Amino acid sequence: MLLKRKHGEEHPYWPAGPFKIRLPFIHYRWEVPETIQALVMFVVAMGMIPLLERYLGLPYDVALAYVVICGIGFMLPNLLGVPFVPGWITPAIPVVLLFIGQFEPGPDAIRALVALQLVVTFIFLFMAVTRLGSKLVNNIPNSIKAGILLGAGIAALSGEISQGGRAYSTPISLGIGGLVTAYVLFSLSFRDWTEKHRWAKIVASYGMVPGMLVAMAIGWGVGEYALPNVEWGIATPAFGEIWNYLPFTVGFPGADLLMLAIPTAIIAYIIAFGDIIVGQSLLARVDHLRPDEKIEVNVDRVHLVTGIRNGIHSLFAPYPGLAGPLFTGVMATIAERYRYGRGAMDTIYSGAGVFWIVGFIALFLLPLITLFRPVLPIALSITLLITGYLCIAVAVEQIDNATSMGVAGVMGVVLATHGAAWGLGAGLVMWLLIERRSKQAPADEPIHVEDNMPHEPDPEDPVPAKAS
Numbered sequence: 001m002l003l004k005r006k007h008g009e010e011h012p013y014w015p016a017g018p019f020k021i022r023l024p025f026i027h028y029r030w031e032v033p034e035t036i037q038a039l040v041m042f043v044v045a046m047g048m049i050p051l052l053e054r055y056l057g058l059p060y061d062v063a064l065a066y067v068v069i070c071g072i073g074f075m076l077p078n079l080l081g082v083p084f085v086p087g088w089i090t091p092a093i094p095v096v097l098l099f100i101g102q103f104e105p106g107p108d109a110i111r112a113l114v115a116l117q118l119v120v121t122f123i124f125l126f127m128a129v130t131r132l133g134s135k136l137v138n139n140i141p142n143s144i145k146a147g148i149l150l151g152a153g154i155a156a157l158s159g160e161i162s163q164g165g166r167a168y169s170t171p172i173s174l175g176i177g178g179l180v181t182a183y184v185l186f187s188l189s190f191r192d193w194t195e196k197h198r199w200a201k202i203v204a205s206y207g208m209v210p211g212m213l214v215a216m217a218i219g220w221g222v223g224e225y226a227l228p229n230v231e232w233g234i235a236t237p238a239f240g241e242i243w244n245y246l247p248f249t250v251g252f253p254g255a256d257l258l259m260l261a262i263p264t265a266i267i268a269y270i271i272a273f274g275d276i277i278v279g280q281s282l283l284a285r286v287d288h289l290r291p292d293e294k295i296e297v298n299v300d301r302v303h304l305v306t307g308i309r310n311g312i313h314s315l316f317a318p319y320p321g322l323a324g325p326l327f328t329g330v331m332a333t334i335a336e337r338y339r340y341g342r343g344a345m346d347t348i349y350s351g352a353g354v355f356w357i358v359g360f361i362a363l364f365l366l367p368l369i370t371l372f373r374p375v376l377p378i379a380l381s382i383t384l385l386i387t388g389y390l391c392i393a394v395a396v397e398q399i400d401n402a403t404s405m406g407v408a409g410v411m412g413v414v415l416a417t418h419g420a421a422w423g424l425g426a427g428l429v430m431w432l433l434i435e436r437r438s439k440q441a442p443a444d445e446p447i448h449v450e451d452n453m454p455h456e457p458d459p460e461d462p463v464p465a466k467a468s
Helices: 032-046 049-056 060-080 090-100 107-129 132-139 142-161 171-186 188-196 198-205 209-221 255-287 299-316 328-338 348-362 366-398 402-418 420-435
Strands: 014-016 019-021
Touching (some): 019 060, 032 348, 032 366, 049 060, 049 090, 049 107, 049 366, 060 299, 060 348, 090 107, 090 255, 090 366, 107 132, 107 255, 107 299, 132 299, 142 255, 142 366, 142 402, 142 420, 171 188, 171 209, 171 366, 188 198, 198 328, 255 328, 255 366, 328 348, 328 366, 402 420
Antiparallel strands (some): 014 019
């Protein structure tokens, strides 16, 4: 029997130490729009396969087994009480690839990635246990938050549209598909349509799916991507062979490799930290519209669950995408549908939970896997483009004055061009020198400059005539 929520209270759960367990059909209902969305969007998870093949030297079937293990991790946050749709640390992927690209594909690269993911695991667990994660999120200056988000957004976008990027190489399919996705997710005019037309509201409920399907259809139609060879049956990931590509067989990294991974791990955490801020902001946009449910975003629990997921990856499926707290595009879609009330989505946990349960099941459906296999780059590219847009949009929301804007802008550019470590350093220095004020100082100046502000007179200005 489905447990009911009283108006204004937190959704029912089973307490389990630091976690709050929620299960489908017991704690929340099944959501049809998220079911349909996941049957297409699961291809994003498979978008990691080409990277696993290229950088780790994995055969396709073993890479698919890695993705299945990742799918198990995707279901954990919602199960344990986190209201986010989890994903990778997506904007960090270029930095991670740069790190493991220094090593020969095979055992060397696998050990390097294991080292990186073990350090990331330690950072998240340390932040959770010490509760420094929540303190960091709540107390860090807004300009620093905005700078992190701006840098991640710029890096994600520039990596796709610059020479050699996926959008640069296949501009027709990804250009049109990306624009359709952005229009459905973010357009104010389309939102007006959803208020007037039922068809627009239905399209909006599927989020990234329309744009993804358009991109795939155009990619096949203009020859930017090969046509699929659809096969029937149940997919059989190579779990029997996966042991040959794990640290238990190839060897665990030594202390020297762990030390080498620390800078990249810090960069990944900084970007993941930005994802947590984005997740909070997306829920804050709609939470006030739904007084029927109290949504708890426990940052320490987010850190703990993300650390556990990275730990699982370290041992059983080292992953270039790492385990991140937020799948930005899908979270934006679910949050948008949530705003329309209990009839549209009973609880935020039903949307987020159903999505990855169905996404996990889809990884075994061979017709879907073979259908989407040629267009896996599309899924990854559109995800990065939407992530970039949202990071920049949420960054601007953090800024309330011109000084903060300057600090955030410079920090974001440095982060995007020279890495997160340099960006964070530049942001902290600029905040200390330019923005930080004493506690007795008046409120910050507005973001605009008033025309009638007092100013020193110019000697060459004409002297106004005295009234007679």
